[in-house]
Structure formats: C-alpha cells, structure tokens
Amino acid sequence: MRIRRSNMAAMGWPDCAKSLKGVILDLCGVLYDSGEGDGVAISGSAAAVKKLKESDLLLRFCTNETQATREKFVGKLQRLGFDISVSEVFPPAPAAIAVxxxxxxxxxxxxxxxxxxxxxxxxxxxxxxxxxxxxxxxxxxxxxxxxxxxxxxxxxxxxxxxxxxxxxxxxxxxxxxxxxxxxxxxxxxxxxxxxxGKPSSTFFQSVLNDMGLQPHEVLMIGDDLVNDVGGAQQCGMKGVQVRTGKYRPSDEKHPTVKADGTVDNLAQAVDMILSQRAH
Amino acid sequence: MRIRRSNMAAMGWPDCAKSLKGVILDLCGVLYDSGEGDGVAISGSAAAVKKLKESDLLLRFCTNETQATREKFVGKLQRLGFDISVSEVFPPAPAAIAVxxxxxxxxxxxxxxxxxxxxxxxxxxxxxxxxxxxxxxxxxxxxxxxxxxxxxxxxxxxxxxxxxxxxxxxxxxxxxxxxxxxxxxxxxxxxxxxxxGKPSSTFFQSVLNDMGLQPHEVLMIGDDLVNDVGGAQQCGMKGVQVRTGKYRPSDEKHPTVKADGTVDNLAQAVDMILSQRAH
Structure with missing residues (x-):
C-alpha cells in the first residue's frame, strides 16, 4: 500500500512552518562565524533575521555564548549588521546567577x-x-x-x-x-x-516562557546537532540544522539525533518557512 | 557457625607474602613525592627498597611516569638515595614506541x-x-x-x-x-x-614476562587504588595500597576496587612481607 507523501510529511519540516508561532535561533555558526575581531556574518543571515522580524513570528536568540557579557556580544552582532537587542538574547550566565x-x-x-x-x-x-x-x-x-x-x-x-x-x-x-x-x-x-545552557530543557523552557508559547509552536534553528537540534527536540520543539558553522556531513547520519530538516543556511531556512506560510 | 579467621585470610594479605616470588613497585607516591627539583623521598622507602633487593624476591618498578626519559628519572631516584637501574623500570613510552x-x-x-x-x-x-x-x-x-x-x-x-x-x-x-x-x-x-601504561593488563604482563613469573606469584604495591591496585588485580596479581602519595581515605570505601591490603607506607609493607617470609 502506498502512503501519500504529503500526509506522511504533514507534521514534518517544512510543512510544520504553517502552524508555527515562533522561531528560536542559535547565534554562532548560524548568524556569524566567530574569530578575530567581530568575526564574519554568514552570507544572507542578516537579511533572513530581518525577514523573520517583519513576519508574524515571535523571534528569540538562544546561545551558549559565554565569552562576553550580553551587552558586548549583542553589540558585536549589531556591528555585523543584525537587528538584535539584549532582551531577545538568552545566554547561560544570567541563568547560572539565578541558580x-x-x-x-x-x-x-x-x-x-x-x-x-x-x-x-x-x-x-x-x-x-x-x-x-x-x-x-x-x-x-x-x-x-x-x-x-x-x-x-x-x-x-x-x-x-x-x-x-x-x-x-x-x-x-x-x-x-x-x-x-x-x-x-x-x-x-x-x-x-x-x-x-543548551541542551538543558530547563534552559529552553525559560526561553519559551518568555515567548509565552508552547514547545510545539516553536522551531529551533542551529548548527549544533546535539545541543541545538537534539536539545530542542527533547523539549518538544522541532529542530532544523543549518550546514554552516560547526555542521559536519556526518551529522546527517548521527546514531541518536535526527534533525527535522537540514538546510544550507539560515537564509534558506527562513525562505522555506515564509513560503510555507504564504500559501 | 564461626569460621576461623586464620583460614579466611590464608590467601590474603599479608599471609600471601609467604609464597611470593616477586614484587612490583610504583614509583611516584610510593618511593618519593614529586615536586620542585627532584622532589622528596618518602621516609623509609629507600631502606625498604634495599631490604627487598637483599631478599630472595625479584623486584621491578612499574610507573606511568612520562615527564622524563627513563635515564633522567632513574637518575633522579638515584640522587634521592634509591638503589635502582634503568633496566628494572617499566614506563609507558617505550611500550608506546613498540606499538x-x-x-x-x-x-x-x-x-x-x-x-x-x-x-x-x-x-x-x-x-x-x-x-x-x-x-x-x-x-x-x-x-x-x-x-x-x-x-x-x-x-x-x-x-x-x-x-x-x-x-x-x-x-x-x-x-x-x-x-x-x-x-x-x-x-x-x-x-x-x-x-x-597502568592499568592495562598488556602493560603489567610485559613486566611479568621480564620477571619470568606468573601473576599469582607477584605483588604490586602502589598509591593509586584504581591504576596500581585494581590494574594488578585484573591481571591476576595481589595489590596493596600505601597511605602515601595520592592515597585518600575514601579509597578504602571505593565502590569497585578493594585492595588486598592497605599499609601506612612502603617501609611497613616491606617489613610485613619480610616478617611473613621469616617464619
């Protein structure tokens, strides 16, 4: 018996984009590659963030960045051309101080x-x-x-x-x-x-609380299969991996974590999300 | 029913000393404590090594020392007053080169x-x-x-x-x-x-081969419960821990490794071995 492909994939990526209410993005490896000075923006990522902000989706940034204070690394991202503010960013240090x-x-x-x-x-x-x-x-x-x-x-x-x-x-x-x-x-x-920090469910949940959304309403996009994608999935979200940053081809054959989708970069992910929602 | 204590302990420490043919000693934490310069000899250890050499027991030294060539650290031990030569010492580097x-x-x-x-x-x-x-x-x-x-x-x-x-x-x-x-x-x-190196059985076996002895004929004395004592036991030897070097009281309640005996230092171990053999 043949099963219709459209039904099989109904809850999967990218179809799930239709019912999304929010997106969480990792920073390093998705928006930019770190390195000397401010590092370099990943091509198309600044425009992709802008498109998400102009859409009806809620947007947050969830990072394990611990090399600088929030103010410092948000400043860096702004210099790289990203529309991002401190209150939208969730790193581990403030969560640790609370603990x-x-x-x-x-x-x-x-x-x-x-x-x-x-x-x-x-x-x-x-x-x-x-x-x-x-x-x-x-x-x-x-x-x-x-x-x-x-x-x-x-x-x-x-x-x-x-x-x-x-x-x-x-x-x-x-x-x-x-x-x-x-x-x-x-x-x-x-x-x-x-x-x-990621992949802790407590940590992801604190971001969802701030958004006021349920896990199944939110998609996580990251370059780290285990900590971004796997962590989000453990928490009940969908997780998509980008082929930028620390991505390695072997991630697509990982023994325990399988991304809901794999895309070339953030720009492609955002275009797929927004085109699903346009129908 | 009461079991006679002397029977229970017949194969244990220190009774097993009667049938021993050889002893293997760890170096750091048993003979000396490392530190600035040559470090310091542990009180009574040089005399204990001398007594073992004067006995009918075969003696070897088995160490995970990898901060210096054999020539260098054997020279250091000689300066600290130990009767020891390069051919009696088994460190990991030469074994690695063979691999x-x-x-x-x-x-x-x-x-x-x-x-x-x-x-x-x-x-x-x-x-x-x-x-x-x-x-x-x-x-x-x-x-x-x-x-x-x-x-x-x-x-x-x-x-x-x-x-x-x-x-x-x-x-x-x-x-x-x-x-x-x-x-x-x-x-x-x-x-x-x-x-x-320790606790690899292959490594311990290479020392036994050099001695021409079977595991049950040899006792290992070290300060590291897992790598010296546990490794030797895995290989079929008896293992005694000294309360010098990296010894910690919690070692005596370790969940998986139980030393055949625990003694204050090498001097006490050697005195117990030789007094058993004198009877």
Whole structure:
C-alpha cells in the first residue's frame, strides 16, 4: 500500500512552518562565524533575521555564548549588521546567577575574561562550587588545576558547566568548547556536572516562557546537532540544522539525533518557512 | 557457625607474602613525592627498597611516569638515595614506541618536554595518530586544540594515552594527570583512547614476562587504588595500597576496587612481607 507523501510529511519540516508561532535561533555558526575581531556574518543571515522580524513570528536568540557579557556580544552582532537587542538574547550566565542565588552558592569562576563582568554582583569569597564557561585561552593547565583543587576540597563538590559543546568553528579553524573541560573535571573529581545552557530543557523552557508559547509552536534553528537540534527536540520543539558553522556531513547520519530538516543556511531556512506560510 | 579467621585470610594479605616470588613497585607516591627539583623521598622507602633487593624476591618498578626519559628519572631516584637501574623500570613510552612500529603509525605528540627525547628515532611527519602523556604545563588550550585538530582531521582517529590517572600529588599539592586530558579529547572527538601504561593488563604482563613469573606469584604495591591496585588485580596479581602519595581515605570505601591490603607506607609493607617470609 502506498502512503501519500504529503500526509506522511504533514507534521514534518517544512510543512510544520504553517502552524508555527515562533522561531528560536542559535547565534554562532548560524548568524556569524566567530574569530578575530567581530568575526564574519554568514552570507544572507542578516537579511533572513530581518525577514523573520517583519513576519508574524515571535523571534528569540538562544546561545551558549559565554565569552562576553550580553551587552558586548549583542553589540558585536549589531556591528555585523543584525537587528538584535539584549532582551531577545538568552545566554547561560544570567541563568547560572539565578541558580546560585536560589541555592546559596558562591562560585569559583573559570570563564573567559570577557564574561567576568556578568558576575560582578556575585559573592565569590570562600567558594563552594565551580562554574566553567568557554574560557578558551584561560583553559591553561594552571587554571584547570585551580578549579580542580577547589572541587576536590569540597565535601559536596558542585560543578556548573555553561553548555556542553565539544567544539565550535572560528574563522581560523575548529576550537575546543567548554564541554571538553567539563568532561575533564568530571573525570578528575569523579562527579557529574550540572549543565546550564543548551541542551538543558530547563534552559529552553525559560526561553519559551518568555515567548509565552508552547514547545510545539516553536522551531529551533542551529548548527549544533546535539545541543541545538537534539536539545530542542527533547523539549518538544522541532529542530532544523543549518550546514554552516560547526555542521559536519556526518551529522546527517548521527546514531541518536535526527534533525527535522537540514538546510544550507539560515537564509534558506527562513525562505522555506515564509513560503510555507504564504500559501 | 564461626569460621576461623586464620583460614579466611590464608590467601590474603599479608599471609600471601609467604609464597611470593616477586614484587612490583610504583614509583611516584610510593618511593618519593614529586615536586620542585627532584622532589622528596618518602621516609623509609629507600631502606625498604634495599631490604627487598637483599631478599630472595625479584623486584621491578612499574610507573606511568612520562615527564622524563627513563635515564633522567632513574637518575633522579638515584640522587634521592634509591638503589635502582634503568633496566628494572617499566614506563609507558617505550611500550608506546613498540606499538607505533607494529602498526605503522606516526604520532603527533602532546607530552612533557622532558619526554621528547624518548621519541627521537620515531617518524612524526604527517601524523596519523596522537599520543598524550602527562604534559603538565604543556596542556595549554593551544596545544590541546592542536592535538584535537589532528584527530578530527583523520578518517580513523587513534588516540594513545600514556596512562589514565586522574591526578597525582606534588610537594605543593595535587596535580591533574593525563587521564583528565584523555577524557577531554575522547569527548571532543567522540572516540575511545587506547591506554598504554597502568592499568592495562598488556602493560603489567610485559613486566611479568621480564620477571619470568606468573601473576599469582607477584605483588604490586602502589598509591593509586584504581591504576596500581585494581590494574594488578585484573591481571591476576595481589595489590596493596600505601597511605602515601595520592592515597585518600575514601579509597578504602571505593565502590569497585578493594585492595588486598592497605599499609601506612612502603617501609611497613616491606617489613610485613619480610616478617611473613621469616617464619
């Protein structure tokens, strides 16, 4: 018996675009590639963001960016030509600060120098937990050893990792991300880190709450199959992967995560979404 | 029904010392604590090694030391007062070089500067595998990223880790060991490293072959519960842990590895062994 293809795909990509109420975009690898200075915008992405903003879809940005304060990296994106404001962007650091307050924890920070200001108002004396972000060059042997020494000295060691990415793409090549150092400290201290950021469902849900939408009404578009697409799907959203940023062809044969759709770039994704909704 | 304690312990520590033919000692944390300069000898250990050498027991040293060539670290131990020679010592680097030859592999090295000479005769052009050792300060973000870039660019990435220790003790505190960076690269590249060194049974067996003894005839003494004691037990030897070096009280309640005996230090272990054999 033949099943009509249009029915099979009815709830899939890109047909699902018809019933969407909102879109969440990842930043690095979707809007731009990071690197020296501001990095470079990905061709067509600025125009695509503009089209989404002019549509009836709600738009938010969900990122594991932890190399700078929100103000700094939103400023960078504006300079690259993107229509984006701080209130539309959800990174892990503010979510981490909320968790610290809730649980009365004082962090030892192993993060990028650019992120330190986000933690200005946070008590860091006599630390009883460790927070790691994408510290890049700050991931020296000395600094990792220092974070380890704090953790191993605690009766109940708590490690927060701002994301769990393996690597990301900069203009001069792939770079190791925070998840790699999370695994390092997990092994050193024989503990399990708490991830704050994508792919945590709690984190995605906080963005949905801000939008006032249900997961099935929202599509996530990212370049990271596991953290963007897989995380969004776990949370009940559809997830589409772009073939920019850290995308690798092997992602399309991943053993556990299957994107609802794979597109060449954000411009193509947005054109497909808007053309579905035009019918 | 009461079971007589002497029967229960008949095959255990220290009774097993009666039938031993050889002893294998770990170096760092058993003979000495590493640190600035040569580090410091652990009290009573030099005399204990001397007593073992004067006994009828065969003696070898099995170490995951990869910060220096054998000649260098054996020289250090001699300066610290130990009667020890290069031919009695089994570290991972020479075992790794044998594996490279056997499999026609050319390594990219992320190791301590002090170890580089061991690999002088090895072809390192156009690398098709990565070897990591206890590189200490060489575990910079830049160097780890470089090793990652080699691995991620290979169709069949091969990572050799010279040991898998979590941390070791230096005179100024605990230091992260190679296993931590092995886990980091395993996660980054989604692969499983091949461990050369303790606790690999292949590695322990190469020492037993050199001694011409069976596993049940040999006792391993180390400060690392998992890699020294657990590794030796997996190989069929008895394993005793010393409460020096990286020993932590929680080791005595470890969920999976139980030492055959735990002693304060090497001096006490050797006295117990020799007194059992005197009866």
């Amino acid at each position: 610290l307050k809730e649980r009365g924890l004082r962090p030892h920070l192993l993060v990028h120098d650019g992120l330190l200001n986000e933690f200005d108002g946070v008590d860091k004396t006599n630390p009883n937990c460790v927070i790691i972000g994408d510290a890049a060059e700050n991931f020296s042997y000395k600094n990792l050893n220092e974070a380890f020494t704090v953790l191993i000295g605690l009766a109940n060691p708590v490690l927060f990792s701002l994301g769990q990415g393996r690597y990301y793409k900069e203009t001069d090549g792939l770079k190791l991300d925070v998840g790699v150092y999370m695994k390092a400290l997990e092994y050193a201290c024989d503990l399990k880190a708490e991830v704050i | 490279l030859k056997e499999r026609g592999l050319r390594p990219h090295l992320l190791v301590h500067d002090g170890l580089l000479n061991e690999f002088d005769g090895v072809d390192k052009t156009n690398p098709n595998c990565v070897i990591i050792g206890d590189a200490a300060e060489n575990f910079s973000y830049k160097n780890l990223n470089e090793a990652f870039t080699v691995l991620i660019g290979l169709a069949n990435p091969v990572l050799f880790s010279l040991g898998q220790g979590r941390y070791y003790k230096e005179t100024d505190g605990l230091k992260l060991d190679v296993g931590v960076y092995m886990k980091a690269l395993e996660y980054a590249c989604d692969l499983k490293a091949e461990v050369i």
